Amino acid sequence: MSLPNGIRSRHLDNGNGLSVHFLEAGFDQAARPLLLLLHGFPELAYSWRKIMLPLAAAGFHVVAPDQRGYGATRGWDNRYEGDLASFRFLNLVQDTLGLVWALGYQTVSAVVGHDFGSSVAGCCALIRPDVFRSVVMMSAPFTGAPAFVNDEANKDPRLPSIPATKGKDIHAALAELIPPRKHYQWYYSTPGANANMWRSPDGVHAFLRAYYHHKSADWKLNQPFKLNAWRAEDLAQLPRYYIMDLDQGMAETVAPEMPSAGHIASCTWLTEDELSHYSQTYEATGFQGGLQWYRCVTRGDNARDLRVFSGQTINVPSCFISGRQDWGVFQKPGDFEKMQHHTCTDLRGCHLLEEAGHWVQQEQPAAVTTHLIEFLNSTA
Secondary structure, three states: OOOOOOEEEEEEEOOOOOEEEEEEEOOOOOOOOEEEEEOOOOOOHHHHHHHHHHHHHOOOEEEEEOOOOOOOOEOOOOOOOOOHHHHOHHHHHHHHHHHHHHOOOOOEOEEEEEOHHHHHHHHHHHHOOOOEOOEEEEOOOOOOOOOOOOOHHHOOOOOOOOOOEOOEOHHHHHHOOOOOEEEHHHHHOOOOHHHHHHOOOOOHHHHHHHHHHHOOOOOOOOOOOOOOOOOHHHHOOOOOOOEEEOOOOHHHHHHHHOOOHHHHHOOOOOOHHHHHHHHHHHHHHOOHHHHHHHHHHHOOHHHHHHHHHOOOOEOOOEEEEEEOOOHHHOOOOOHHHHHHHHHEOOEEEEEEEOOOOOOHHHHOHHHHHHHHHHHHHHHO
16 A cells, blocks of 8 residues: 555554554654544545645644454454444444544544544544544534434334335335336345445456446536435435446446546546555455445444434534535435534534535545634634
């Protein structure tokens, strides 16, 4: 792995069963405040490489781990039928706390999470505000703990056991569309999803190139807008990387969107050398570790665990950053608004960056860094 000068790679035992691999910058001076950067799927600590040095130059010790299920971190079960409980949010918060303490810190100036990492960062701030003094969520709005109610009609309709339409669940309704569709998170929860991507006929490198391109601002059809409701006819307006054709896997979904050789050569936010780090890593590990996170969502495990915090809000300073061309902001109707008006009581910024899709810290690193430093200065 080729890293910029000033970023190093090492491992620490987090006391929760993992030897955590992480990248760090700003490690050359003692007593710097800690920034923790948590990646999403299918990413790695390497996803933060473009913003770590500028954040370190602003005076922080910047740490980006490969989370449980990813990269060079060891100690997790990569079998579909393996230890699923270890991938629940509460245990991922324990992973994060363990790393903080292994680094010798008692508090974190800010925990920053992208995509699925946004949920972990949000949980950290929700559950341990004494440790995580501020939070930045990126690309995926975090809405906190679900309501603790006994009335089935008032539960979150996205939980698999809850009907989303009268007499029929959302998956049956999606399957009845023309053409029939399915939700990507439930697809990712199936036993065959890992092999579909890992053993793609075009190879992992080509799969990831098409996948990253499809969800970036470079794919010009990414023009997100607010959806009305969690109904099949509304969700069907999402791109096929979210609401897939029923008879296709993710490899078949993204393959037609492979960019041209000329586009790849001109892609400065993800060069072929940079992509090779992802592809070589996933060729070695497969994708099942990250897919286990989705299973904990679609089975309802995380929602049940988090109900103990029902009604609790995020009261530490918070911020949200995403690409304007990122459908992740609106893929779950109502979440963006709930995060702003209910979950976060001290939301100091909500930024949708132009010319950025889902991979915002890679597509627009300078703008992300500027907003992060402005936010961090506001909390000092």
